[in-house]
Amino acid sequence: MQILAVLKSRKITPEQIFMLSVLLVNGGNYLYNLILGRILGPAQFADAAVLITFLLVLSFAAMTFQLVTAKFSVLFENDVLGNFVTKIYKQALLVGVLMGIAIVVFSKQLQIVFNTSSSNMFVIFGVGVPLYFLMSVNRGVYQGKKAFKNLSITYQLEMLSRLLITLGIIFLLNIQSSVVIAIGILLSFAFGLIPFKFSLLNFKGHISLSETQTKNIRNFFVITAFYELTQIIINNSDILLVKHYFESYEAGLYASLALIGRIVYFIAWMFVMLLLPTVVQQKKDGLDTAPTLFKYVGYIAAISTTIVLVCSIMPQTIITILFGKSYIAMAPLLWKYAIATSMFAISNIFAYYYLSLDKYIPVVISGIFGVLQIALVVFYHESLAQVVHVQIIAMFLLLCIQLVFFKLSHNKKAVSLK
Known part of the structure; x- marks a missing residue:
């Protein structure tokens, strides 16, 4: 009671x-x-x-x-x-x-x-x-x-x-x-x-936005459109390229792998929906936004680690339960694909955080690595395993650079406050 x-x-x-x-x-x-x-x-x-x-x-x-x-x-x-x-x-x-x-x-x-x-x-x-x-x-x-x-x-x-x-x-x-x-x-x-x-x-009223407001909207729209383009490239180019380079049977197997491995990204998206308005409001109120970033990065890191461990311990069981035995060939690659999407999900939190603060360098960084991922898959696609491996390399480098950028910008802010 x-x-x-x-x-x-x-x-x-x-x-x-x-x-x-x-x-x-x-x-x-x-x-x-x-x-x-x-x-x-x-x-x-x-x-x-x-x-x-x-x-x-x-x-x-x-x-x-x-x-x-x-x-x-x-x-x-x-x-x-x-x-x-x-x-x-x-x-x-x-x-x-x-x-x-x-x-x-x-x-x-x-x-x-x-x-x-x-x-x-x-x-x-x-x-x-x-x-x-x-x-x-x-x-x-x-x-x-x-x-x-x-x-x-x-x-x-x-x-x-x-x-x-x-x-x-x-x-x-x-x-x-x-x-x-x-x-x-x-x-x-x-x-x-x-x-x-x-x-x-x-619809009847006049669109009375000031020149400054219009400029701010336009700048944020352009950089957000660019970042979403990088999201499209990183999130979907592998499936489309596999469909182009491989037979339908192999492409279907890879699609099942991608669907399972991206669980962590779709969970991270939930936190992005909460992150953006919260950070914008905190900046508007003059509050410190870093604790909000740390909180959401911690959530995603914990969830990612759990998913990767589960995928590595029982990949065949997961694939059999979710898709059936006809997709079992993808079992050895499941935990590897989960690692790639986990690193991308954490990088994504950093990028959206800085996007909320009108800082756009992390967005450009994501764009560069989106192009890198496409190039790697185009040149290295002898097998589905190779496609997964090159994505791990690209996402690992992306996460490292996002962390370095955060460290440098955070140190610079601390010095300026002193």
Whole structure:
């Protein structure tokens, strides 16, 4: 009884609700991928992996608008905020439409490059792209204002609708096609718009942002877009390059490896969502932001270590449970891939931290190593093991340089304070 009384007396914070929600969303997305992997098998799952990778690429591209919206939703208020949000919606819709048209127009070429069985899946995906950009701006408003309940709902609805619609069509109509997966993704974008923040829209009013405000938005947008591009390169180039260089069966095996090994990155993303508005607000209030960085780096380091150890101790068991025995060939590489993604996840926390503080050198560093990773895979892809090994090298160097930059900048700040 005493334990129940204590639990009732403790209120769950919005941040804790969001963290639990993100874990549930990531769990649902993993279930979605795992079921597809088991139903389709390695060869057909390779096609699904291309669409899933395109979805991740889209999420990083749209994340630029979400982070910009989140940051300036903290800094702006009242009419200025309404004008800013309206303007960012218009820009996001324009970019989404142009990107969607490009995917539809070049769908045949995409089919050839990635060796997929259909071009229609790219056409359907392209139609949904503008919706995703609108959804990201909407989420940016909730993130900046720390409205974590509504932010959680948008992610939950997107995940649940994609899971239920896709698997519903596959099981009820017995259709196993990449087009079905594309339809599920498209419809999930519409559900992800709920709830939509209509109250901040101001289409009638004049966009009255000062020259300084516009310059700050533009500078942050450009550097964030560059950083998200590096995220796209580091996170997804390996899967797309493997799909290009290897046969469908091997590409499907690698896709399963990547999906399991990236657990740590998706958990780290949850902390990034909390980190950015917190650091921006602390800087605005003149507070020390370093303790916040240390806290989140500690969380990710502990989680990463646990995941790597588990993957090294029982790789065959993990792969068999999640994907089945047909994917067991990837067992020896599982812990190695987890090391690469762990180092990237920790580096990512440092980069987003400095991005929140308007310091952009770590972003440039990430871009350089994103290009390095592509070059290494292009030149060294004799086997899937070699692809994993070169990624470990690139991510180890990236993390070392990020740590050196933090040490130097922290020492410089300490000297200036003295």
